Amino acid sequence: MVPASRVLDRNGPIADGWQRLADDAPAPAGASVLVSFARLKNEHNALFATAGAVGVDIGGDVELEELEPLLPRLGLIVVRFATMRDGRPFSVGRLLRERYGFTRDLRAVGDFIPDQVLFLLRCGFNSFEVGPNFSAEALKHSVAAYTVWYQRGVERNATVAEMRLAKEKA
Amino acid sequence: MYIYDDFDQTVAKQRVAEFRDQVDRRLKGELTEEQFRPLRLMNGLYLQLHAYMLRVAVPYGTMSVAQVRKLADIARKYDRGYGHFTTRQNLQYNWIKLEQMPDLLADLASVQMHGNQTSGNCVRNVTADHFAGVIADEVEDPRIVSEVIRQWSTFHPEFSWLPRKFKIAVTGAAKDRAAVQWHDIGLQIVRNEAGEVGYIVFVGGGMGRIPVLATKVRAFLPKQELLSYLEAILRVYNRYGRRDNIHKARIKILVRDLGPEEFTRQVEAEWEQTRHTGINLPPEEETRIARYFTPPAYEAITEPVTAFEDAKKKNRGFAQWVSTNVHPHKAPGYAIVTISLKPIGGIPGDISADQMDAVADLAERYSAAEVRATHIQNLVLPNVKQADLLAVWQRLGEIGFADANAGLITDVIACPGLDYCSLANARSIPIAQRISERFADLDRQHDVGELQIKISGCINACGHHHAGHIGILGVDKAGQEFYQITLGGAGDETAATGQLLGPGFSSDQIVDAIEKVVGAYLDIRQPNEPFIATYRRVGPAPFKEKLYGTR
Numbered sequence: 001m002v003p004a005s006r007v008l009d010r011n012g013p014i015a016d017g018w019q020r021l022a023d024d025a026p027a028p029a030g031a032s033v034l035v036s037f038a039r040l041k042n043e044h045n046a047l048f049a050t051a052g053a054v055g056v057d058i059g060g061d062v063e064l065e066e067l068e069p070l071l072p073r074l075g076l077i078v079v080r081f082a083t084m085r086d087g088r089p090f091s092v093g094r095l096l097r098e099r100y101g102f103t104r105d106l107r108a109v110g111d112f113i114p115d116q117v118l119f120l121l122r123c124g125f126n127s128f129e130v131g132p133n134f135s136a137e138a139l140k141h142s143v144a145a146y147t148v149w150y151q152r153g154v155e156r157n158a159t160v161a162e163m164r165l166a167k168e169k170a
Numbered sequence: 171m172y173i174y175d176d177f178d179q180t181v182a183k184q185r186v187a188e189f190r191d192q193v194d195r196r197l198k199g200e201l202t203e204e205q206f207r208p209l210r211l212m213n214g215l216y217l218q219l220h221a222y223m224l225r226v227a228v229p230y231g232t233m234s235v236a237q238v239r240k241l242a243d244i245a246r247k248y249d250r251g252y253g254h255f256t257t258r259q260n261l262q263y264n265w266i267k268l269e270q271m272p273d274l275l276a277d278l279a280s281v282q283m284h285g286n287q288t289s290g291n292c293v294r295n296v297t298a299d300h301f302a303g304v305i306a307d308e309v310e311d312p313r314i315v316s317e318v319i320r321q322w323s324t325f326h327p328e329f330s331w332l333p334r335k336f337k338i339a340v341t342g343a344a345k346d347r348a349a350v351q352w353h354d355i356g357l358q359i360v361r362n363e364a365g366e367v368g369y370i371v372f373v374g375g376g377m378g379r380i381p382v383l384a385t386k387v388r389a390f391l392p393k394q395e396l397l398s399y400l401e402a403i404l405r406v407y408n409r410y411g412r413r414d415n416i417h418k419a420r421i422k423i424l425v426r427d428l429g430p431e432e433f434t435r436q437v438e439a440e441w442e443q444t445r446h447t448g449i450n451l452p453p454e455e456e457t458r459i460a461r462y463f464t465p466p467a468y469e470a471i472t473e474p475v476t477a478f479e480d481a482k483k484k485n486r487g488f489a490q491w492v493s494t495n496v497h498p499h500k501a502p503g504y505a506i507v508t509i510s511l512k513p514i515g516g517i518p519g520d521i522s523a524d525q526m527d528a529v530a531d532l533a534e535r536y537s538a539a540e541v542r543a544t545h546i547q548n549l550v551l552p553n554v555k556q557a558d559l560l561a562v563w564q565r566l567g568e569i570g571f572a573d574a575n576a577g578l579i580t581d582v583i584a585c586p587g588l589d590y591c592s593l594a595n596a597r598s599i600p601i602a603q604r605i606s607e608r609f610a611d612l613d614r615q616h617d618v619g620e621l622q623i624k625i626s627g628c629i630n631a632c633g634h635h636h637a638g639h640i641g642i643l644g645v646d647k648a649g650q651e652f653y654q655i656t657l658g659g660a661g662d663e664t665a666a667t668g669q670l671l672g673p674g675f676s677s678d679q680i681v682d683a684i685e686k687v688v689g690a691y692l693d694i695r696q697p698n699e700p701f702i703a704t705y706r707r708v709g710p711a712p713f714k715e716k717l718y719g720t721r
Contacts, residue, residue, distance in 0.1 A: 060409075082413070085208060085291065087331025091408045094328055099443065113205050115192065122327035135200065145188045148180050150321045152448060160177045160321065161455035168454075 007107070008128045010121055010143050012136050016129075018055055018076055027051045034076060037062065048073055055105070060088025064095055071102050078129065081110025090123045097124035097154045114138035118145060122153030171232050171540060172317045172462040174282045181324065182279040185286060189213050190272035197269070212292060212330070214285025215271060219592050222266040225288040226278060230298035230316035230340070231259035231543040231550075235530045238541050240281040242526035248274050253526070255511060255519040257583055257634055258337070259297050259543040260288055264590055286324060291332045291419075293323035293404075298340045299347045300544040303463060304552045306500040309359045310367055312342035314460045315396065318451055322397050329404045333411035334419035336404070337376075349545065349661035351375045351384045352637060354421050355403060360390065367393045373403060373433070374425035377631035381667045382422040385430040387437060394456075398449040402441035406433070466538040466553060471503025475556040490612060491563055491574035505556050507537070508576040509549040509566060514610045516570075517599050518584045519547035528569045536562055545634075546622075547583055548576065579621045579688070580606040583634055587627030587644065588651070594627035596644025596651035597677075601625055604681045609688075618688060621701045624659070637661035639702045640687060641668040642680065653680040655687065657713055658705045671710055672718050683717055690716035 007016040020034045027033050027046075032053040040047065040056045047054050055076030058067070062079075077096060079089040089108055096102040108120050109129040117128060117139050128139075150160045158166070174182065189209075196206040214225040226241070233241075241261055245253050248270050249263040256262055266274065278284055288295050296316045303311040319338055323329070329336075339353040350356025356372035369391045375384030391399050407421045410428075425433045482489040497506040509529060511519050521529075533541045533551055536558045542550035554562055566572040575581050582605055585591065587598030602625055609615055624638030628645075635641030641656035652674035659668030675683045688701075690713045695704045705713075 084205065085331055086413065087291070087329070087333070087408050088413075090328045090331065091405055098447070113201070115188075115209060116331075119325075119327045119330060138195065138200070141191060142188075145191075146181065146184050146325065148177050149327075150181075150324055151326055153327050160181075161452055163177060164175070164458065165452060165454055 005129055005131055008130060008134075008136055008139060009126060010117070010139075012140065014127065018053075020057075032075065034078060037067070040070065041066070044070055044073075057109075058092070060086055060092055062092060064092070064100060068100060071096075071100055074102075074104065076105040076107060077102065078107045078109050079125070081108065081112045084111045084113055084116065086110070089125075090119060093120065093123040093125050094154055114142045115145075116142075118143050122149070122155065122157075124154035171234060171313075172229075172459065178282070178321075179279075182282065182284060185213075185284060185325075186272060186275045186279050189275055193268060193272055208290055208331075210268075210271075212287055212290040213271070213275065214288035215266070215268075216289060217592070218264070218590050219588075220590070221264065222268055222271075223590065224263045224266045224271070224274070224285055225256070226261045226263070226283060226285050227288045227295040228259050228261060228283075228543050229320045230296055230302070230313045231300050231545075232302075232313060233541045233543065234281075235534045235539045235541070237281045237283055238526050238530040238533070240277065240283070242523040242530070244274060244277055245523040245526065247277075252520055252522045254517070254586070255521065255543050255547050255549070257545050257547060257585070257632060258288075258295065259300070259545055260295060261543070262586075264586075289335075290330075291334050291336075292330045293319075293326065293332075293336045293338065296320055296323070296338045296340065297348055297353075297545060299342060300542045300550050301347060301497065301506055301552070302342060302542075303465060304499055304501075304504075304506050305343060305345075306498065307345060308342040308500075309361050310342050311460075311463045312340040312348070312357075312359060314456070314463050315357065315359070315369075315393075316340050317459050317462070318396070318456060319400070322400070322451070329401075329408055332404070332408055333413045334416065334421075336407075336421065338400075344663060346661075346663040346665075347544075349634075349637060349665065351665040352377060352634075352661055353384065355400065356384050357396075362390050369393070369396060371399065371403075373437075374422040374430075375665075376420050376422040377634060377636050378420065379417060379629040379631075380422065381631070381636040382426065383665050383667065384422075385425055385433075387430070387434045394453060395445055395450055397451055398445040398447070399437075399441055401449055402437050402444060405440055405444075406436050410436075465501075468501040468504060468553075469555070471501075471555070475503055478556040478559055481560045485560075487574070488560060488563055490616060491572060492559065493616070494574050494578060495576040496559060499553070503556050505554050505559055507551040507554050507559070507562060508544070509551065509571050510573040510575055510581065511548050511571065512575055512581050512606065513570050513573050514580060515603050515607050518582050518602050521549075525569050525571065528565070529571075532562055532565055546576075546581065548581070574612060575615055577620050577622070578615045579609045579618050579623060580615055582606060582623045582625060583638070584625040585627050585633035587625075587633075591627065591632075593630055594644065595629075595646040596627050596653065598625045598627040598633055598642075598644060601642060601644075601653065601677070601680060605684055608681050608685060618692070619700050621688075622661075623684070634661065635659070636667050637665070638668055639705070640684065642684075645674060647674065651677050653677070653683075655680075655683060655717075657687070657710055658702070660702060669710060671714055686716050687713050 053075035372384035537551035584602040626633035656668030
């Protein structure tokens with residue numbers, strides 16, 4: 001049976017040790033727990049004290065300044081797509097990586113499609129929580145769709161302009 | 171003009187392969203129509219009333235002869251033998267089959283063309299002055315930076331899913347032929363007091379149901395810092411632009427809601443954080459791109475071209491055409507030619523495959539092998555020797571494109587309207603055709619003088635009616651097509667929004683109403699005063715009175 005949701009990285013399915021907690025559910029001691037931003041704001045001291053690791057689920061409308069003081073202690077940030085046309089997670093991902101220096105697991109969830117994953121990777125996401133109809137095969141295909149880019153991504157690729165310069169000098 | 175290198179060609183090829191896969195998955199049902207829709211839109215493919223419509227990007231309006239010929243081939247192979255130049259310097263085909271799209275895109279890629287980002291909520295195909303590089307009053311050829319923007323905006327990882335479409339236009343001259351203040355971002359290339367080249371940056375212009383002229387957010391942006399500044403604007407928009415209401419999602423609404431000062435403050439604050447992070451283009455790359463826009467080697471022509479002067483004296487039709495469709499060129503003895511795609515009674519912007527081939531032949535022989543598309547839905551031959559103008563005019567006459575009406579009342583802009591478009595409330599094309607027929611008399615047109623009529627078949631304003639000296643907006647009134655008239659709009663450096671004159675007119679009445687507006691102008695104009703100047707002097711009252719009587 002195909003599970004309701006699963007987690008992939010750029011190569012395919014990966015194990016997921018994170019446990020999503022409802023706002024009123026107690027945090028099991030030592031577990032890796034994923035909570036809402038509202039709960040994190042209220043209970044971060046207690047959560048960091050009991051849980052093994054803490055992750056937060058945010059939307060594209062997040063004010064990153066509010067999240068900033070907690071970032072060093074977070075093991076996972078899940079950014080939610082309201083719809084597949086919601087472009088805010090791309091900016092949020094890039095800011096978390098490039099401006100706020102977040103280095104741990106950055107995960108997209110919601111109605112995005114495989115064809116968007118390459119762009120998400122380039123904006124700093126490394127894992128993807130997807131539904132049963134999401135094709136891991138299509139994801140693999142999409143990730144390989146482009147090999148050169150005009151812009152620099154979070155992965156610090158050489159841009160086309162830089163590759164041209166390198167070629168000229170060689 | 172710009173020529174792809176291996177890197178550009180790789181991107182183009184990979185795009186075709188990606189879309190081939192997406193079409194395949196759509197046809198197999200692996201992608202729902204809802205999922206597929208934004209993907210096909212970002213390849214220029216719309217589903218219209220009768221068929222798929224493909225919008226091919228003509229970056230900043232510049233085409234080579236080989237590209238024009240390929241567009242003709244595609245019109246024959248995949249469409250019904252014609253295409254349509256749009257108000258954004260692009261070309262549309264109206265009768266495309268989805269299954270054939272991948273092959274069509276491969277054909278386009280073979281001449282370095284594509285449909286990338288001609289639709290969808292992304293940075294659209296960048297537009298520029300159609301006289302770029304050949305007029306005298308230019309700081310710099312705007313196509314250089316337009317190509318920089320084309321590359322930077324192509325498949326941008328962060329800014330491909332914006333709240334709404336995003337249009338950028340560039341002018342290199344103070345005389346604005348690119349309507350920069352009507353764009354989400356408008357750039358005017360300027361030189362500061364120290365002699366350095368940079369940009370005036372306008373943000374938040376747009377038409378649609380809420381017409382807004384752009385705000386000047388920066389009086390001078392150093393040239394080398396452009397891309398980081400564009401990213402700052404787009405990041406603020408991507409994060410904070412409205413996504414809850416499609417009619418309020420353009421950046422103009424964000425600028426309005428925040429207020430221009432707060433919006434500018436946020437952009438500048440974002441830019442301070444990113445301007446030194448390697449987003450800006452290396453200067454060597456700008457230089458490399460600029461080399462492609464080196465002007466052709468012009469012959470040194472120092473004497474007046476007597477054959478040209480004589481032909482004007484002998485041939486009144488030719489002289490009339492020269493007075494409207496030929497423009498001063500920066501090189502002595504050369505001229506810029508506007509090819510009118512507005513034959514009397516024709517469909518504005520339509521061109522058959524055979525006409526495309528003929529235009530390509532003319533450009534090859536007489537215009538350094540280059541053709542331009544204009545946002546007024548005409549074509550331009552940018553580099554014609556005055557000595558060749560008569561031959562060009564004669565050949566244009568043979569293909570039906572020699573009308574001496576550039577800038578005149580029959581040089582009408584019209585959106586496809588209800589004849590093609592699934593969004594339209596009313597037909598645009600037949601109104602344009604009937605206005606053109608009513609004012610067919612060339613002497614009368616030349617007497618009326620410069621007058622831009624722009625027609626949109628719905629409030630989305632693809633026919634730019636807000637910027638028309640006379641704007642016509644088609645609306646649906648209890649199931650009937652009605653047409654409202656606006657006056658006083660402009661798209662140049664004196665940009666203004668046309669004002670609604672009064673109640674609308676039925677399809678039967680609208681052409682008479684336009685004739686009355688023109689009659690009112692002729693009654694009150696001062697010597698050599700164009701329509702827009704008269705309107706600005708007297709306001710709407712005399713026109714209202716003529717149309718609706720005194721109330």
